[in-house]
Every structure is written in structure tokens, then in C-alpha cells.
Amino acid sequence: MRVFKLKRENFIPFMKGLSKFGELWGPVRKGDRYVYANEPPEKFVLNAIRTIVPAKKFFLPQKSTILKFKNNEWLEHYDVKKRVIFGLHPCDIHALNIYHKFYTRLYPDPYYLKNRENTLIVGLSCLPDENCFCHLTDTETVNEGFDLFLTDLGDKFLVWVGSPKGDESLKLVKDLIEDTTQKDIDEYVEWRKKRRSMFKVSLDLEGMPEILTFNYDSPIWEQMGEACLSCGTCTMVCPSCTCFDIDDEFDIRTDEMNRQRYWYSCVFREYSMVAGGHNFREARSERLKLWYTHKLVGFMSEYGSPACVGCGRCVVSCPVDINVITVAKALLKEKPDAFWARMASSNVEVQHA
Amino acid sequence: MLKANAPKCNIRGNVVVEENPYFPERARIVRKFDLTRDVRFFQVRICDQDKVMTWTTNYKPGQFMMISLPNAGEAPFSITSTPSRPGLFEFCIRKVGRLTSKLFELKENDFIWLRGPFGNGFPVEMMYGKDLLFVAGGLGAAPLRSVLLYALDYRDRFGKIFYLYGAKTPDDMLFREEFFRMKERDDFECYLTVDADPTGLWPFDIGVVTSLFKYVNVDADNTVAIVCGPPVMYKYVVDEFLKIGIPDDHIFMTLERKMKCGIGKCGQCVVEHKYTCVDGPVFTLWDVKNIRTLI
Structure with missing residues (x-):
């Protein structure tokens, strides 16, 4: 892989140079969390940890119009912008690779591909916090799926080139980058050691497919189902969740009918409900089980790796602590420190609407 | 479905989208009539003359x-017609929700929009030379009619054919007159039953569909069994198949x-x-045993 060096003082001009490709998006602070926003590079937070919503929103927007109906004709509708997305961590890029495999198999999705084609992905290295577990899902480094990747070594960045598009984009900033020296490589090796030592979560995730399969009828699912709010937060923040719903919307201002596609969640009650009212997954525990078996077992059979990339978004987002870590711990018979587990052990009767 | 404004996308694995799979094709309702109180039969024809034959011949029953x-x-509907009789698509639609209520308001010559055909369908080539045993319940006759008509249209490619169909009452039986006529054919066995007969005029069996298995006489190792019906029916019918001795991977069901x-x-x-x-939507009994929550 081609690697260059970028001095820290050249970072802002480097990003401004890349912005000639398209709109510049990067991680900025919002309250105590981070979001991807279209802001000038001075506002980007270089040590930002996971954003609230993952970068999937650029490729499958929360809500988008895919078709329009006008004068008795359907018309395709694309809303594509050229964009540079900066600040994707290795786990985010792994998740986008899952997205790419998923959306290009069988019937390739033209909307996804258009967005992907018009996006320059610029990755950024990160240092893990207490909720990161990408060292357990084998997603702490990334070799493909980005156009450029920046490794932050303090006074300089290493710039890895991951695609022809990335190589092409370097022409926009060719005066700012220089060749690497042996000293840079040594520093990088040191940095990797330091990063590796910073992970706090320790857990056997590798055995999950078998353990989940054997625990299919475990009472743990019932306990989690009792606590689950079916709010769908876990699926919205999960970078590898791909489900969507399609609905028609009449626009009274333009007299047009829009066929909308928007994010959907398998923990919603209507997810598996067919006409006539039969629901294949009436219980919350059934729907939770679907999420975890699909992500950690089912995806494995289809693509050879689980769909969890260890970003920790479900860990910080679920209001009742149902996440990959607590579920795995519970199935491994380690007592998880989680709201749902405390609720189950205290025998509190919870009234659900 | 390639349109002038369709996108050509090309990214790393050279994925090219030739046609937008979300784009619906316009079709005209050429005939419609009620099969039962709440199920209506629709015959539709693709409006684009160039596509009529390619669309209506290149699909599989199921x-x-x-x-x-x-x-x-938008919602999925089984194709009731067979590719061996091209030109039109046929659907049996029960009025249960928002879309189907709107469909019931349509008249002949109105437009609907189609995408597909999708799904794996029945592996008809694998059934050549084998005995066929169909078991339909209620609206399950809709997808099975496709493969039944296909088998009858290529009658010499298959062994014995048994068709067992159960409905709640004579009034709830889809294609009732069509099946009455089929009963008169001597190249295959068609048995009909109803759970109850309030009219008192039903000339055939009365009872659940599994009661018709007494008429079945097939070579178990060389038989393909196909079942479609309400979810509650599968278990009982599958038990009967297993009693006959049909292997797991020769039992098909559409879900x-x-x-x-x-x-x-x-x-x-x-x-x-x-x-x-x-x-x-076609799975074998092996899939059902292997994949939990399938039925």
C-alpha cells in the first residue's frame, strides 16, 4: 500500500484541498457526543470517538425518495451529492464494507452505488475508550474500503492510499504530502503497541455463533425481552444494520407521489406482521433474538464473519443496557452489570402498555 | 427495464446496475372476477408490448x-398463472389491507404496477420423472395452481399427479368450477374436500385436507410433495408426507x-x-428443520 506523510500544520490545507472533490463532512462535537457534520475542517475533532449515528447515513439516508409518480408515470429519483467524508474509524470502514457486500449482492442497489461512487472516504485512526471492542471482532485495522486513511502520530499523519480514487484525489494536495522515512515507520509500530494496550473490554466473542445457537431457548432472552423498550435505538446506531421500509407519501404542494425509503428496525412490533394481522414475532424477546442471531450467527453463514464491528454504539446507546457485550456475557454465564440483568434479579413487575 | 435515465454505476468490484430493481412496470387489468366472497382473480398484461413475452415466459411457478x-x-403476491401459458399474469388477491382494498376498487382497463418476478420458485426441472403430490389449503391454492398447471401442460414429463385441496366451505374454494372440470380428467387425480358444508349440496368429501390422504398412492422415494396453506396446516400435512415415506428434501412448501x-x-x-x-419463498422440509422459526 502506498503511504505518505502529512505534517500536522498542513492538516487544514490538506482537508481544504480535498474539499475540491465535494462537500466536506467530518466529526464535530454535539453536546457530549459527536456527529458527522458539513463544517469547515477547523471544527473537526481529531480525537473524536464514535459518532452518534454511523456513516451509513451517507449511503442509505434516514429518509430518501427513491421514485416519484407524476402524470401516471414513475420516475427514478436520485439525490446525490459529491462528498468527502472524513473521520471514519477502522470499525466504521469495516461496517461500510459489510454494507457494500450486502447492497451489491444479487440485485445491486443503484441508490447505494450512486452514493458510494460520489463519496471520498477519508479514514482516521483512533484510540479506544472503555466501550470499544474492535480488538475482539478483528476490526481494529483496515486494509480496504477507504480511499485515504490518516494515522494520527502526534506531530504528523501517515496517509495510506486505499483506492485509485484516493490516489487520484492526492493530486489535489500533492504539495502537502511527503515520503515516509524509517523513523515514521518505527513511530507507527510504537503507536500500534500503545493502542493495543488501551482496550479494556475482555470477552470471548469468537465462540459466539455456537454459544448463541445452543442458547436459543435460554431464559435470558425472556429477561431481556421484559426490559426491552422496542425503541429501535440499537438498530439505528448500528453501523451494519441494513433494514429499511418503503412507503408512499403524497406531496400536496407539488401534486406528486413520492415513494420513500427510510430506516426500519427489526425490534419494532410491526416488523414481521403480515396482512390480516398475523405476527411472526409477537414477543419482544423473539425480536431481540432475531437481531442477535442475525448479526452474530446468520451473517457468519452468509459472509464468513459476524456483522458486529465492535464500535460500541449499542453499548452507549441502549437505555436498558441490552448490547453485544452484556448479551455475550450473559450467555457466557458471566454476570453482566446491566439494567436488564438487575431488573431480572430483583423480580420487579414492569407494566408494559 | 433499462431506461434512458437509468444510472450506470461502477465502483471497485465493477458492479454495474443495468436496471433499477425498484422501478415498477405498468400493466393493465384485462379481466377480473370474484373467486369467493373476499378473493378476486386478476388477469393483467404488461403495457409495454416488447416486454410481454419475455416477462411472461421467463419465470418459475412459485x-x-x-x-x-x-x-x-406495494406488497408481494404469488403468481397464479404458469409460464407455459404466456401473455398474461394472473393473481388471486384477498381483501385484507390498505393496498388490497384499493386493488378491489379497480376496474378492467385500469393500471397496476409490477416488479419481479422474484423468489426462487419451485425447482420444476428436479421434479421431472417424479410423482407429484400437491396439498393445498384455502388461499394456498393460488401459488400451487401455477405449478399444477405447469405440470399438466407438460404432462408427459411427470409421473402420477395427485392434487388434494381443502377449503372451509364450498363457497371458500378457489377455482371451484375449474377443479370440478379437472376432476373429470383421467390423467391425474384431483380430490376436493370442505371442512363444513352449510349448503348441503357438496358432492365430494367433507373433512380436513389430511382425510384425503387415503386416496394417495405414490412411489414414496420417487415423489415430490408440495404443500401450501394456512400456517396451522403445515404440521399435520407434513406428518402425513413423512408417514408415506417422502424424504425431507422432496417436501416443498411455500411460505x-x-x-x-x-x-x-x-x-x-x-x-x-x-x-x-x-x-x-419455496423451502424444503430440511430447511424448515434447520432454520428455526421458519414455520
């Missing part, structure tokens, strides 16, 4: 199409799930890691 109406949404895209993307039809819209 596949489904996404039917949509602007502002009412229902909620679908929004039909192309293995939206996820709403997922069962473990199988997407019913692309890996199904």
Missing part, C-alpha cells in the same frame, strides 16, 4: 411479484412473510440469515 399502486404501497423490496435488501422477511424473498 415465484411472486410486487404489485403496487401509487399512494397505496408467507412481510416483504417491502423483494430483492433481499429491506430485511423484513428475514428468518435467521435467510431472506424469504430471495432464498424462498
Whole structure:
């Protein structure tokens, strides 16, 4: 892989140079969390940890119009912008690779591909916090799926080139980058050691497919189902969740009918409900089980790796602590420190609407 | 479906989208009539003359199409017609929801929009030379009619054919007159039953569909069994198949799930890691044993 060096003082001009490709998006602070926003590079937070919503929103927007109906004709509708997305961590890029495999198999999705084609992905290295577990899902480094990747070594960045598009984009900033020296490589090796030592979560995730399969009828699912709010937060923040719903919307201002596609969640009650009212997954525990078996077992059979990339978004987002870590711990018979587990052990009767 | 404004996308693995799989094709209702109180039969023809023959010959019995109406949404429907009789698509539609209520308001010569056909369909080539045993319950006759008519149209490619169909009452039986006529054929065995007969005029068996198995006489190792009906029926029918001695991978069933895209993307039809819209809707008994929550 081609690697260059970028001095820290050249970072802002480097990003401004890349912005000639398209709109510049990067991680900025919002309250105590981070979001991807279209802001000038001075506002980007270089040590930002996971954003609230993952970068999937650029490729499958929360809500988008895919078709329009006008004068008795359907018309395709694309809303594509050229964009540079900066600040994707290795786990985010792994998740986008899952997205790419998923959306290009069988019937390739033209909307996804258009967005992907018009996006320059610029990755950024990160240092893990207490909720990161990408060292357990084998997603702490990334070799493909980005156009450029920046490794932050303090006074300089290493710039890895991951695609022809990335190589092409370097022409926009060719005066700012220089060749690497042996000293840079040594520093990088040191940095990797330091990063590796910073992970706090320790857990056997590798055995999950078998353990989940054997625990299919475990009472743990019932306990989690009792606590689950079916709010769908876990699926919205999960970078590898791909489900969507399609609905028609009449626009009274333009007299047009829009066929909308928007994010959907398998923990919603209507997810598996067919006409006539039969629901294949009436219980919350059934729907939770679907999420975890699909992500950690089912995806494995289809693509050879689980769909969890260890970003920790479900860990910080679920209001009742149902996440990959607590579920795995519970199935491994380690007592998880989680709201749902405390609720189950205290025998509190919870009234659900 | 290639349109002038269709996108050509090219990214790393050279994925090229030749046609937008979400784009619906316009079709005209050429005939419609009621089969029962709440089930209506629709014959439709693709409006684009160039596509009529390619669309209506290149599908497998057991596949489904996404039917949509602007502002009412889109839903999957089994194709009731067979590719051996091309030119038209046929659907049996029960009035149960928002889209189907709108479909029931349509008249002949009105437009509907189609996408597909999608799904794996029945592996008809694998059935050549074998005895066929169909078991339908209620609306399950709709997808099975496709493969039954296919087998009858290529009658010499198959062994013995048994068709068992059970409905709640004579009034709830789909294609009742068509099956009455079929009973008179001597090249295959057609048995009909109803759970109850309030009219008192029903000339055939009365009882659940499994009561018709006494008429079945097939070579078990060389038989393909196909079942479709309400979810509660599968267990009892499958038990009968196993009693006869039909192997797991020769028992086919076609299943229902909620679908929004039909192309293995939206996820709403997922069962473990199988997407019913692309890996199904036709599954074998082995799949059912292997994939929990399938039925």
C-alpha cells in the first residue's frame, strides 16, 4: 500500500484541498457526543470517538425518495451529492464494507452505488475508550474500503492510499504530502503497541455463533425481552444494520407521489406482521433474538464473519443496557452489570402498555 | 427495464446496475372476477408490448411479484398463472389491507404496477420423472395452481399427479368450477374436500385436507410433495408426507412473510440469515428443520 506523510500544520490545507472533490463532512462535537457534520475542517475533532449515528447515513439516508409518480408515470429519483467524508474509524470502514457486500449482492442497489461512487472516504485512526471492542471482532485495522486513511502520530499523519480514487484525489494536495522515512515507520509500530494496550473490554466473542445457537431457548432472552423498550435505538446506531421500509407519501404542494425509503428496525412490533394481522414475532424477546442471531450467527453463514464491528454504539446507546457485550456475557454465564440483568434479579413487575 | 435515465454505476468490484430493481412496470387489468366472497382473480398484461413475452415466459411457478399502486404501497403476491401459458399474469388477491382494498376498487382497463418476478420458485426441472403430490389449503391454492398447471401442460414429463385441496366451505374454494372440470380428467387425480358444508349440496368429501390422504398412492422415494396453506396446516400435512415415506428434501412448501423490496435488501422477511424473498419463498422440509422459526 502506498503511504505518505502529512505534517500536522498542513492538516487544514490538506482537508481544504480535498474539499475540491465535494462537500466536506467530518466529526464535530454535539453536546457530549459527536456527529458527522458539513463544517469547515477547523471544527473537526481529531480525537473524536464514535459518532452518534454511523456513516451509513451517507449511503442509505434516514429518509430518501427513491421514485416519484407524476402524470401516471414513475420516475427514478436520485439525490446525490459529491462528498468527502472524513473521520471514519477502522470499525466504521469495516461496517461500510459489510454494507457494500450486502447492497451489491444479487440485485445491486443503484441508490447505494450512486452514493458510494460520489463519496471520498477519508479514514482516521483512533484510540479506544472503555466501550470499544474492535480488538475482539478483528476490526481494529483496515486494509480496504477507504480511499485515504490518516494515522494520527502526534506531530504528523501517515496517509495510506486505499483506492485509485484516493490516489487520484492526492493530486489535489500533492504539495502537502511527503515520503515516509524509517523513523515514521518505527513511530507507527510504537503507536500500534500503545493502542493495543488501551482496550479494556475482555470477552470471548469468537465462540459466539455456537454459544448463541445452543442458547436459543435460554431464559435470558425472556429477561431481556421484559426490559426491552422496542425503541429501535440499537438498530439505528448500528453501523451494519441494513433494514429499511418503503412507503408512499403524497406531496400536496407539488401534486406528486413520492415513494420513500427510510430506516426500519427489526425490534419494532410491526416488523414481521403480515396482512390480516398475523405476527411472526409477537414477543419482544423473539425480536431481540432475531437481531442477535442475525448479526452474530446468520451473517457468519452468509459472509464468513459476524456483522458486529465492535464500535460500541449499542453499548452507549441502549437505555436498558441490552448490547453485544452484556448479551455475550450473559450467555457466557458471566454476570453482566446491566439494567436488564438487575431488573431480572430483583423480580420487579414492569407494566408494559 | 433499462431506461434512458437509468444510472450506470461502477465502483471497485465493477458492479454495474443495468436496471433499477425498484422501478415498477405498468400493466393493465384485462379481466377480473370474484373467486369467493373476499378473493378476486386478476388477469393483467404488461403495457409495454416488447416486454410481454419475455416477462411472461421467463419465470418459475412459485415465484411472486410486487404489485403496487401509487399512494397505496406495494406488497408481494404469488403468481397464479404458469409460464407455459404466456401473455398474461394472473393473481388471486384477498381483501385484507390498505393496498388490497384499493386493488378491489379497480376496474378492467385500469393500471397496476409490477416488479419481479422474484423468489426462487419451485425447482420444476428436479421434479421431472417424479410423482407429484400437491396439498393445498384455502388461499394456498393460488401459488400451487401455477405449478399444477405447469405440470399438466407438460404432462408427459411427470409421473402420477395427485392434487388434494381443502377449503372451509364450498363457497371458500378457489377455482371451484375449474377443479370440478379437472376432476373429470383421467390423467391425474384431483380430490376436493370442505371442512363444513352449510349448503348441503357438496358432492365430494367433507373433512380436513389430511382425510384425503387415503386416496394417495405414490412411489414414496420417487415423489415430490408440495404443500401450501394456512400456517396451522403445515404440521399435520407434513406428518402425513413423512408417514408415506417422502424424504425431507422432496417436501416443498411455500411460505408467507412481510416483504417491502423483494430483492433481499429491506430485511423484513428475514428468518435467521435467510431472506424469504430471495432464498424462498419455496423451502424444503430440511430447511424448515434447520432454520428455526421458519414455520
